[in-house]
Amino acid sequence: MDRALRDLARSIGGTVATDAVRLERVSHDGSHLRGQPAALVAPRDADDVVRVVRWARRHRVPLVARGGGTSLDGESVPGPGALVVDLSGWTRIHDVRADDGWARVAPGVPNLALQQALALRGAFFPPNPGSWATSTIGGNVATNASGPRSFRYGPTRLWVREIELVLGDGTRTRWGSRVRKRSVGPDLVSLFVGSEGTLGIATEITVRIAPRPAVRRGLVVPLPARGPPGRLAVALGSARGTGLSAIEYLDAGCAAELAGPGGLGPVGPGPLVLLEVEAESEREADRRESEVVRTLRRTGVRASPVRFGDADELWSVRGQASVALDRRFGERIREDVAVPPDRIDALVGAIDRVARRHAVPVYLFGHLGEGSLHPNFVVPPASPTASRIRGELVAATLALGGTISAEHGIGAIKAAHLEREIGRPAVEVLRALKRACDPDGILNPGKLYPPRAARRSSRSPSGAAGSRSRRGGPTGGTDRGAAERTPRPGPRRRAARP
Numbered sequence: 001m002d003r004a005l006r007d008l009a010r011s012i013g014g015t016v017a018t019d020a021v022r023l024e025r026v027s028h029d030g031s032h033l034r035g036q037p038a039a040l041v042a043p044r045d046a047d048d049v050v051r052v053v054r055w056a057r058r059h060r061v062p063l064v065a066r067g068g069g070t071s072l073d074g075e076s077v078p079g080p081g082a083l084v085v086d087l088s089g090w091t092r093i094h095d096v097r098a099d100d101g102w103a104r105v106a107p108g109v110p111n112l113a114l115q116q117a118l119a120l121r122g123a124f125f126p127p128n129p130g131s132w133a134t135s136t137i138g139g140n141v142a143t144n145a146s147g148p149r150s151f152r153y154g155p156t157r158l159w160v161r162e163i164e165l166v167l168g169d170g171t172r173t174r175w176g177s178r179v180r181k182r183s184v185g186p187d188l189v190s191l192f193v194g195s196e197g198t199l200g201i202a203t204e205i206t207v208r209i210a211p212r213p214a215v216r217r218g219l220v221v222p223l224p225a226r227g228p229p230g231r232l233a234v235a236l237g238s239a240r241g242t243g244l245s246a247i248e249y250l251d252a253g254c255a256a257e258l259a260g261p262g263g264l265g266p267v268g269p270g271p272l273v274l275l276e277v278e279a280e281s282e283r284e285a286d287r288r289e290s291e292v293v294r295t296l297r298r299t300g301v302r303a304s305p306v307r308f309g310d311a312d313e314l315w316s317v318r319g320q321a322s323v324a325l326d327r328r329f330g331e332r333i334r335e336d337v338a339v340p341p342d343r344i345d346a347l348v349g350a351i352d353r354v355a356r357r358h359a360v361p362v363y364l365f366g367h368l369g370e371g372s373l374h375p376n377f378v379v380p381p382a383s384p385t386a387s388r389i390r391g392e393l394v395a396a397t398l399a400l401g402g403t404i405s406a407e408h409g410i411g412a413i414k415a416a417h418l419e420r421e422i423g424r425p426a427v428e429v430l431r432a433l434k435r436a437c438d439p440d441g442i443l444n445p446g447k448l449y450p451p452r453a454a455r456r457s458s459r460s461p462s463g464a465a466g467s468r469s470r471r472g473g474p475t476g477g478t479d480r481g482a483a484e485r486t487p488r489p490g491p492r493r494r495a496a497r498p
């Protein structure tokens with residue numbers, strides 16, 4: 001450990017580690033990217049976080065906040081020489097006020113742990129990403145995560161009331177309020193949500209919580225082998241009297257991976273739609289389920305649903321879709337696009353055409369009710385082919401009026417594409433906001449903001465986060481160098497403009 005790090009270790013109540021085992025653990029996230037952190041710091045409290053940020057400014061060292069490390073686009077992959085600020089040990093649930101609809105938590109609380117604590121109080125936190133066993137509330141907020149239930153309840157953005165954070169200049173501040181209604185200018189909380197650790201480090205979060213419905217029934221519905229899922233999404237999404245809170249899709253390949261004992265059970269050879277019906281009694285749930293079945297019949301789906309009494313069991317199985325594909329195929333492109341529901345079939349067609357053009361197998365699952373799909377192209381994700389596939393998928397999605405990220409975020413992998421969706425003026429506003437919160441650009445450089453190098457090719461970015469794949473090869477095409485210029489330790493000067 002060098003002198004500066006020893007000074008840091010002495011100045012905080014938490015710990016600083018540089019051993020290879022711990023650094024390896026935090027050098028990657030759920031993507032194929034791999035970084036080279038200089039150290040891991042586990043702050044003890046918010047005062048420690050302030051000290052860490054001030055130290056990092058002084059020494060010009062990048063900081064990467066980390067929760068569960070499950071993000072899928074390199075959001076939590078540290079660039080070379082970065083310090084990982086590990087908040088996974090911050091697991092306290094400080095306060096739950098079910099009557100007033102909020103819970104105040106430390107950022108490292110795993111999503112599922114919060115759900116379990118809230119269930120005892122008759123409440124729940126609606127965002128339930130597939131990674132809920134290990135992803136944290138801090139990570140969910142910083143990526144604006146969603147899960148199956150976002151069809152009814154929306155993404156994490158709608159479920160955050162207040163955030164205590166430390167900005168990139170070391171200022172400790174509080175954004176938002178526990179009050180239910182508030183109209184005091186633009187919403188800073190919403191700006192923080194989805195900012196991927198680039199504006200500040202959250203040290204405490206107050207989330208909104210909802211009353212837990214008495215019955216939450218999961219339904220698994222086999223679909224005809226070749227029915228376009230979009231028509232079904234629109235029919236189910238607009239049906240009345242169904243109490244649907246989730247409309248999920250697994251293509252035949254993904255369904256086969258999750259079928260069998262301990263999974264979805266015997267489900268047949270075709271694609272599946274997975275649903276959640278909410279109700280306040282079993283009778284009401286039966287009535288709503290019948291309405292769902294009638295709607296399915298109207299769209300030509302004849303098979304009867306298989307029932308899961310507790311929808312959470314179904315979502316735990318569904319959350320394994322990505323893991324099952326990991327086991328079978330290893331690294332691949334895991335995309336995350338969305339279009340308006342009436343364009344789902346056009347998107348599915350475009351995905352198939354991209355896959356066929358490159359002769360690459362594709363597996364598809366996603367949050368059908370919201371037009372949010374995860375095409376998994378089985379191709380080495382750092383290869384030139386992968387880069388072309390991503391580019392074509394982005395173009396097709398945007399042409400359909402869609403978005404390049406429904407829920408996973410931008411990270412390092414999609415930073416180069418951000419401007420194509422939101423346009424240069426909006427990117428410049430984001431950059432200005434970044435400069436206001438993090439004047440030296442030390443917070444998670446290389447993520448979210450498009451690399452300036454894309455426009456000024458003579459000045460290549462240094463230290464692209466996650467610039468090497470797990471196999472040790474450089475990431476190819478547009479994924480490579482998807483970084484802000486990474487500050488390096490050295491004499492104090494103003495960082496490259498973010």
Ligand SMILES: Cc1cc2nc3c(=O)[nH]c(=O)nc-3n(C[C@H](O)[C@H](O)[C@H](O)COP(=O)(O)OP(=O)(O)OC[C@H]3O[C@@H](n4cnc5c(N)ncnc54)[C@H](O)[C@@H]3O)c2cc1C
Nearest residue numbers: 067068069070071129130131136138139142146196197202
């Ligand atoms: C099997 C699997 C299934 C998944 N399913 C879904 C899904 O259904 N829906 C979905 O949306 N995503 C899903 N994801 C992606 C991922 O789990 C989410 O993005 C999740 O929100 C990341 O949380 P985390 O705690 O792992 O964050 P990390 O990966 O640790 O960090 C993610 C980002 O948040 C920042 N961050 C973390 N903590 C803080 C903090 N305290 N302050 C400031 N910034 C912070 C990091 O710097 C980073 O930029 C899945 C991933 C896997 C591996």
